[in-house]
Amino acid sequence: MSNNTPKEMYLEMLKKAILFEIWLEHEPGATKENRFQGLDWPLIAHSMIGRIRMNHLHQLMNAVVNNNIEGDFIETGVWRGGTCIFMRGFLKVNGITNRKVIVADSFEGLPEPEARCPIDETSKFHEQDFLRVSLPEVISNFQKYDLYDDGIIFLKGWFKDTLPTAPTNKIAIARLDGDMYSSTMDALTHLYPKVAIGGFIVIDDYSIGYCAAAVTDFRNAHHITDPLVTIDSTGVYWKKTK
Template identity: 70%
Template sequence: MTSDAGTQLYLELLKKTILFEIWLEHEGGNATPTNRWEGLDWPNIAHSMIGRLRMNQLHEAMDTVLREGIPGDFIETGVWRGGACIFMRGFLKAHGMNNRRVFVADSFEGLPVPDPQYPIDATSTFHTQDFLRVSLPEVKNNFRKYGLLDRQVTFLKGWFKDTLPVAPITQLAIARLDGDMYSSTMDSLNNLYPKLSIGGFLIVDDYSIGYCAAAVHDFRAIHNITDPIIPIDITGIYWRKTK
């Protein structure tokens, strides 16, 4: 087996493990191969709810960053149990890349109460959903289970409006946003997009949620961003920064 083949085999197994695909029959609820593929269920056990299509797109984005030499670190804003960030770190380790970091940004206390500054979020009830609250120790322990908790992983604990403006980030190659709400999405875009490299990937997990989509379109309009939005599945989208 070649080194490249071994790397791809490891990363494929890592995806299967993070998404709990191998043991799906033990998940319960509405976990089916189709729902897990499309990220339509909220897993009882798996470390990510983004599903296989969005995980594959993240993999393809990182492959492109590596192949094209696009500079910068990786970040996800809104990490739940940490699965997508675990995969980011696994990708870097599998490729022997020691010059990039993975930033793991979350309140680790669930989603915020709607901010009156953003009236569109007024009807959001995400802050009442205990299932979305995953503590920092639990996420760190999930990284540890894969042998991927190390100095290339930086945790940013707190609300995005507080942590992202002062985060020790200089340049990004991938920014993956999973904040659900208008406020969380806009805070991420305002603070991270200026640091995204040309050719870098801006990935939005929750585009099907009205609050999130509104923030995306408002930000793109304000900054005259015309790079085409590319759908991943029924909720995820991305575009590549060209200017």
């Protein structure tokens, strides 16, 4: 992704700031390899997706723009907002005004397991206070990068309630980071029909059994045969071709 144009230099610096790479020695317990792979839960950084998945997202956004794929960018499950901040920075530095970044989260952590998704029964994600990041905190993080503007739409609430009426008609990139079966299936069910042909679906947590089961069930139910491509040890994606 290295390029010496001002735009690319800005985006590279934005990644380093969001991932806290520049000051990594000051983040307790962090290592360069874990941050690169996205294997840690950072105490300070604004994203936990790591450098490999962040670089890959950059590649997908470039592909969307270069191939004139219509649609907005959405992330379901944003934590501290770092990935959406990078999406907004990408659009802004490229002067793109006809796409929005939709920031979808409960901003209250993950939901408790529900009877409608028995596979989630053993999930303890809802007990993880570390995963609860409030909307004001995420807004504050956008402001720190001077990227809090009308190019962002915040969608607060449980996915089953908010995504059916998500304020977008077409999606170019749907980045799903919900960990659980229910969260992943709700996002796929309500967003996939809006993903443009040539657009991308990114699954952040495919290494988690709940999430992988939802992806498999959804793809089988809808006869999706587009190749599921590995990004790193946990992330996968596919390109919608039909």
